Amino acid sequence: MTGLRPGTLIRARVDPAAYNEAVSILNADLHCHSTVSDGTLDPETLAARARANGVELWALTDHDELAGQARARQAALAAGMAYLTGTEISVTFAGETVHIVGLGFDEAHPAIVEGLARTRGGRELRARDMAAELLKVGIPGAYEGALKYVGNPDLISRTHFARFLVEAGVCGDTSEVFRKYLADGKPGFVPHRWAQLGDAVRWITEAGGAAVIAHPGRYRFTPTEEFALFSEFKAHGGQGVEVVTGSHNAADFVKYAEMAGEFGLAASRGSDFHSPAESRIDLGGLPWLPGALTPVWELLDHRITRPG
Structure with missing residues (x-):
């Protein structure tokens, strides 16, 4: 289980005997x-x-x-x-x-x-603030782009922004988006x-x-x-x-x-x-x-x- 890259999908269950006898x-x-x-x-x-x-x-x-x-x-x-x-x-x-x-x-x-x-209640305001921060670093349309991935607009989140940034070619995968833009201290991070x-x-x-x-x-x-x-x-x-x-x-x-x-x-x-x-x-x-x-x-x- 150690050493896995983010995005690696594990389809087989780990042998339980290797984890714990009981x-x-x-x-x-x-x-x-x-x-x-x-x-x-x-x-x-x-x-x-x-x-x-x-x-x-x-x-x-x-x-x-x-x-x-x-x-x-x-x-x-x-x-x-x-x-x-x-x-x-x-x-x-x-x-x-x-x-x-x-x-x-x-x-x-x-x-x-x-x-x-x-x-x-506070998710939409936070999302609009995130889009404004991303615009400052040259990424326009992030709020509208994230909405395309949202099944419930009340629950717009960083994950939806990450999917848009991958689609837009800003990053190669969602893990890279979080590292570069959406983690604490990065350009698109807004605390809630x-x-x-x-x-x-x-x-x-x-x-x-x-x-x-x-x-x-x-x-x-x-x-x-x-x-x-x-x-x-x-x-x-x-x-x-x-x-x-x-x-x-x-x-x-x-x-x-x-x-x-x-x-x-x-x-x-x-x-x-x-x-x-x-x-x-x-x-x-x-x-x-x-x-x-x-x-x-x-x-x-x-x-x-x-x-x-």
Whole structure:
């Protein structure tokens, strides 16, 4: 799993025996995105792809949005997969954008519906500011160009800008776009003030679900800041952390398995799949969870919708 170039799509699951002798063997993929947010496949196509890759328990986790849930659940059940509701909420913590995945909640509960609506509210203004910054470095029409890739205009994001800049020939792939233009300190970066950590956890838990720290290995925290994130998350009622995810390497699997144990958190598993052309890991293609941890789906067994 180490040494992969961004954009490399892994289609075969890593041999679980090479990862851990005691494993939790369930092909659950509880993190991916559709055209409802910044993915390139619609919920039905994602469900079919997940099933074809052997996924047994699936969740669609579009950014700050629930509009794809009914379609995803219907498609999953029709394909013979069990389903958990999902979303990925952006929050600000220690000056960094952190993502919290919600799983197994009631998608009609006012707490999460109203909270996500507030979170989506600032995206358009931020996108227009990003386009203005890109214009300053000689890239016109970025807002209109990004909109061509947006399934839901309320959820325009850096990923949509990245796809436009690749189409326009500014960069060769989306990873290069982020490195040169959309990361903190680069010409097109505009920060956004998201919800607070405690707000996101509360919205999820009040709606009956479990809150999970998404891909913690991606955040640029010092050890002290990371410890504070986990501590505050746990204090607010957070219940899980992604241990095995598409942006983690083998060392991250070990590190966050240990942190799950240290903080008494359940472990989650999700590819963070966005697109066949862009994602490092395909749906269902991750290593297994270590068996010594509690899988998050065991906490949510009563919230799983099963076929038949």
